[in-house]
Amino acid sequence: MEKNIALIYGDCASPEIVTQAVRVLDKIAEKHGHTFTYTRAWMGGEAIDKFGDPLPQSELDKCLASDSVLLGAVGGPKWEGMPGDKRPEKGLLRLRAGMGLYSNNRPAKIWPQLADASPLKKEIVDKGIDFIVVRELIGGVYFGEHKTETENGEEKATDVMSYSEHEIERIGRIGFETAMKRRKRLTCVDKANVLDTSRLWRKVMHRLQAEYPDVEYREMFVDNAAMQICKDPSQFDVIVTENMFGDILSDEASEITGSIGMVPSSSLGAGSCGLYEPIHGSAPDIAGQDIVNPIACILSAVMMLRYSFGMAAEADEIEAAVNTVLDKGLRTADIWQPGCEKIGCSAMGDAILAEL
Numbered sequence: 001m002e003k004n005i006a007l008i009y010g011d012c013a014s015p016e017i018v019t020q021a022v023r024v025l026d027k028i029a030e031k032h033g034h035t036f037t038y039t040r041a042w043m044g045g046e047a048i049d050k051f052g053d054p055l056p057q058s059e060l061d062k063c064l065a066s067d068s069v070l071l072g073a074v075g076g077p078k079w080e081g082m083p084g085d086k087r088p089e090k091g092l093l094r095l096r097a098g099m100g101l102y103s104n105n106r107p108a109k110i111w112p113q114l115a116d117a118s119p120l121k122k123e124i125v126d127k128g129i130d131f132i133v134v135r136e137l138i139g140g141v142y143f144g145e146h147k148t149e150t151e152n153g154e155e156k157a158t159d160v161m162s163y164s165e166h167e168i169e170r171i172g173r174i175g176f177e178t179a180m181k182r183r184k185r186l187t188c189v190d191k192a193n194v195l196d197t198s199r200l201w202r203k204v205m206h207r208l209q210a211e212y213p214d215v216e217y218r219e220m221f222v223d224n225a226a227m228q229i230c231k232d233p234s235q236f237d238v239i240v241t242e243n244m245f246g247d248i249l250s251d252e253a254s255e256i257t258g259s260i261g262m263v264p265s266s267s268l269g270a271g272s273c274g275l276y277e278p279i280h281g282s283a284p285d286i287a288g289q290d291i292v293n294p295i296a297c298i299l300s301a302v303m304m305l306r307y308s309f310g311m312a313a314e315a316d317e318i319e320a321a322v323n324t325v326l327d328k329g330l331r332t333a334d335i336w337q338p339g340c341e342k343i344g345c346s347a348m349g350d351a352i353l354a355e356l
């Protein structure tokens with residue numbers, strides 16, 4: 001099969017992990033007789049430096065023309081002081097919206113070898129951590145009006161959160177469908193005791209619920225959900241939630257599996273062309289030291305093979321290689337435990353390649 005992948009190397013530590021993911025993709029393509037070609041697209045800080053814009057139309061067009069996009073992460077201290085619409089992160093938001101990627105899937109599953117790396121007590125981890133955060137990705141407060149004005153001699157800032165029924169319905173359906181393929185338990189996380197948007201979410205979710213009688217559906221306030229994820233993550237199968245709650249809860253969910261450096265994501269819309277990226281950021285504090293964990297980015301490439309390219313066997317092989325490497329006790333610093341061997345980012349790439 002021939003596939004063209006748009007590659008966004010991104011900022012700070014991000015190029016280090018994308019480089020390892022590309023090595024893995026090349027190896028699996030060679031093994032299975034596929035041809036992966038890459039089109040480099042610039043986004044975020046690197047695009048600001050090159051074009052003065054975090055996502056010029058030319059770069060969005062490259063992504064739209066590709067079979068899928070692989071990204072590390074964007075942003076960093078260098079671009080910190082820039083106005084909101086000129087920041088690196090704005091490029092990412094425009095990419096997600098420009099590609100119509102409303103459905104972001106963030107799995108929180110503990111690898112058994114990393115049980116001791118979880119900050120949770122062993123008896124909690126032993127009950128099992130295997131759930132998915134289905135995050136709405138192109139609506140809510142991220143895409144409402146943002147403004148800062150001067151009123152009565154002081155600055156006043158406003159960010160508007162809004163959702164319409166069709167935006168809720170399409171992601172709600174993904175939540176139910178995802179649950180149907182798993183343990184059939186769906187939790188809608190919201191703040192319906194305060195927000196109108198959340199009350200509309202519930203209304204739409206109740207309509208959908210009638211179509212999925214086999215799914216055990218419940219609702220939970222986001223503050224309680226944040227607590228329950230620490231207290232007993234085994235109660236969750238699929239969480240469906242709006243954009244910002246999903247952003248926050250998915251970082252929390254990742255850390256209890258051992259490290260944010262392990263968790264990939266897929267973002268999809270109407271077609272098969274998706275965006276695949278780790279859920280973590282550009283890790284500026286460890287950039288350039290070859291110590292960042294590339295596994296989340298490699299597993300994002302795995303999701304691309306599985307969900308956009310229909311290459312399940314290839315995806316399974318890479319996951320098995322990661323599993324073997326963890327079995328051998330090889331760890332980057334973020335998941336290191338006494339008794340294991342600490343290795344760097346490129347050495348982790350080497351170790352995974354060696355198993356393929």
Ligand SMILES: NC(=O)c1ccc[n+]([C@@H]2O[C@H](COP(=O)([O-])OP(=O)(O)OC[C@H]3O[C@@H](n4cnc5c(N)ncnc54)[C@H](O)[C@@H]3O)[C@@H](O)[C@H]2O)c1
Nearest residue numbers: 073074075076261279280281282283284285286292293334
């Ligand atoms: N999708 C994205 O492009 C994305 C996501 C989140 C944050 N960001 C951006 O990244 C920049 C830094 O943000 P932040 O510091 O809040 O979050 P971050 O996720 O970059 O880092 C948080 C902490 O986790 C560690 N970490 C993250 N990924 C790691 C990995 N793969 N291996 C080992 N350790 C890892 C970092 O070293 C840091 O200590 C900001 O500009 C932010 O906007 C981008």
Ligand SMILES: CC(C)[C@H](C(=O)O)[C@@H](O)C(=O)O
Nearest residue numbers: 074075089092093247279280
């Ligand atoms: C960088 C930022 C815009 C982004 C988000 O909030 O969606 C990030 O935190 C993420 O989780 O992908």
Ligand SMILES: [Mg+2]
Nearest residue numbers: 247248251279
């Ligand atoms: Mg985030």
